[in-house]
Amino acid sequence: MSEDCVLIANRGEIAIRIMNACNELGLGYVVVYTREDEASFHVELAREQRGAGAVYRISSYKDPNEIFSVADRANATAIHPGYGFFSENFRFARRAALRSRPLTFIGPRWEVIRDLGSKINTKRVAKSLGIPVIPGSDSPIYNEMDAEALAEELFFMQKEQGIKHPSILVKASAGGGGMGIEEVNHLDTFKRVYRRIQNYAKRQFGDEGDLIEQCLTDYQHLEVQLLCSRHGEVVHFGTRNCTIQSTGRQKRVEAAPGFDPQLYDYPFDASKVLERMVKYSVRLAKHVGYDNVGTWEWVVTRDGSPYLLEVNTRIQVENEISAAISRIKGHQGPVNLIKEQIRSALGEKLGFKQKDVSFEGTSIELRIVAEDVKRGFSPWCGTISRFDFPEEPWARLYTHVPRGRPYSIPTEYDPNLALAIIWGRNTEEAKERAKAFISACNIQGEDSQGRAIVTNLDYLYERLEDVLRF
Amino acid sequence: MDINLNDLLRRYKSHPFEDYKLETPHTGIISFKVEDGQPVKGPSGKWLHKPGTLLYVLEREKNPKRIYAPCSGEVVHVRTELDGQFVEAGEELLSIRHRLDKDEIIDRILTQVLFIFGAPQRARFFLIPEMATKIERKSSGSICVAPGDEILIMSLMKRDTMIAYAGEPGVIYKVYFKSGDLVEQGAPLLGICSPEKLPYINKVIQRIKTEWED
DSSP states (O other): OTTOEEEEOOOHHHHHHHHHHHHHHTOEEEEEEOGGGTTOHHHHHHHHHHOGGGEEEOSOTTOHHHHHHHHHHTTOOEEEOOSSTTTTOHHHHHHHHHSSSOOEESSSOHHHHHHHHSHHHHHHHHHHTTOOBOSBOSSOBOOHHHHHHHHHHHHHHHHHTTOSSOOEEEEETTOOTTOSEEEEOSGGGHHHHHHHHHHHHHHHHSOOOEEEEEOOOSEEEEEEEEEEOTTSOEEEEEEEEEEEEETTTEEEEEEESSOOTTTSOOSSOHHHHHHHHHHHHHHHHHHHTOOSEEEEEEEEETTSOEEEEEEEOSOOTTHHHHHHTEEETTOSSOOOHHHHHHHHHTTOOOSOOGGGEEEOSEEEEEEEEOEEGGGTTEEOOSEEEEEEOOOOTTEEEEEOOOSSSOEEOOTTSOOEEEEEEEEESSHHHHHHHHHHHHHTOEEEEEOTTSOBOOOSHHHHHHHGGGTTOO | OOOOHHHHHHHHHHOOEEEEEEEOSSOEEEEEOOOTTOEEOOOBSTTSOBOOOEEEEEEETTEEEEEEOSSOEEEEOOOGGGTTSEEOTTOEEEEEEEEOOHHHHHHHHHTTTSEEEEOSSSEEEEEOHHHHHHHHHHOGGGOEEOTTOEEEEEEETTEEEEEEOOSOOEEEEEEOSOTTEEEOTTOEEEEEEOGGGHHHHHHHHHHHHHHOOO
């Protein structure tokens, strides 16, 4: 393994976290960057640690030819896609594996990414394993009569359950990222919406198939973190709660574990719900032969019913809060899931079993973003002149924003500035520490008109009150 | 705004050139097909469908990409030391010293006469579909805009924002970007001319046409 060299096909803080993991494993690495990211700290750090020869400027993070061309040039043996970009692109993973000079894709096998990348397929397989999924179709519907019959059934079922305002969602099955989704509140309007979405789907995605499912309105968004190996090992690292999101369903504050029944009363047995989610996630992972890190996304309704949403076949931004509360074989200090992910992809055994993993405390992630929360979370662009954070033993900060020199936020990407990972012995302490951390942050800068920088720090502070509450 | 046209024309006549720097569009192994001092031709034909002179070939993942001269002129500053080497994206390779023609001179001088609506941020810009269709059908010179009209879409940090025109009302005389172009902050997007200024603009154009020889 120590002879491997990892090409980091990503940017920002995740590139830095992968660099750290490679260093800890004694692996070489190379990084790529675009012209817009020339001033990013990940570039500076890579030059400092590995020299100019380990840093390559490419035209785009989304051009696979650029990534493979640099991988060959740099004699890389593996590619870490981070999250976003190519991380869930099975064609990219397949190309890496099958090309004349193969490269290890640091993620699950491409067949697994392909099979779980389709929400419909995931739902179908989950259903066959007795795993609860949101009631609705488990294959695209092309026939209006079938669609209407299912819609009628879903409305009837919700009324039976005593839901006062039943509604369903019509989704373009080939869509994604919130595109091509409409809510229907009454059966009378279903046909019109169905036809509209069908036309939209045909126009946008070339496939008019639609999905119809019950619309859940009162729920919490949870995740289960798994780590699997090429040797059939499956270990979970507990649950996370990612309910606090901005408009556009962008996560802003996350916490692990997923619920805290010692602090809050839930209208259901929270420990049992979490246990069920973990059990189901492991069941699906074993069934598909999952072999790397992955996140099983769930929603839990007020009556304590968990429904599997989808599987993210990659490392998540928020992986580290799960790592922060996990201990392996009683060792003090957090686990490094990115390091474990790389080891697993390179063919190593985990070296521990589920019984060796224990949990301690609560961890909270704060996503610090230059955005105006009062104006629909609109991104702010300008130059950062000062970027100070407190250094605490219970906090870790990851950022690509360099300190000691002005930094213009590239307008080509999200205005994410930093991730803060806070740990506390319990939820209350973690929340207090998160508040103290935010209060001690000092971010200064201005836009092209001389107006002061806008960030979401106040918003994060306020939302801490909602962490883990149903 | 009135301009000193005599001065401008004199200045352009004394140095009617612009250097176009060419960079690699992506990574790859480069092999040059031109050398310093060589004259090159830009694309030609009714729809500019005939490529210009072949400048270099960039091979990546066994795919050779042939790069042609985007304009006519003389090749200068060829970085011959890169020949046969792996190059990164955005590497400067050579310049083309291009002699400005009459239309280009008109364009440049008009930026000093028209009201220029510049890019509020460094971002990608698009005309709203209705405006793009109108321009395609009518040509820009007959489309009016007034302050507050939402005519552009700015794509920034993965979000699309409608941009309202701010400036003097008038007709869109010139569109300085192609749909989806990345435009630097402050760079011109639209050149607007108020109706009462049109005769003056036409006079300027006529004068340049008479005095400039290609």
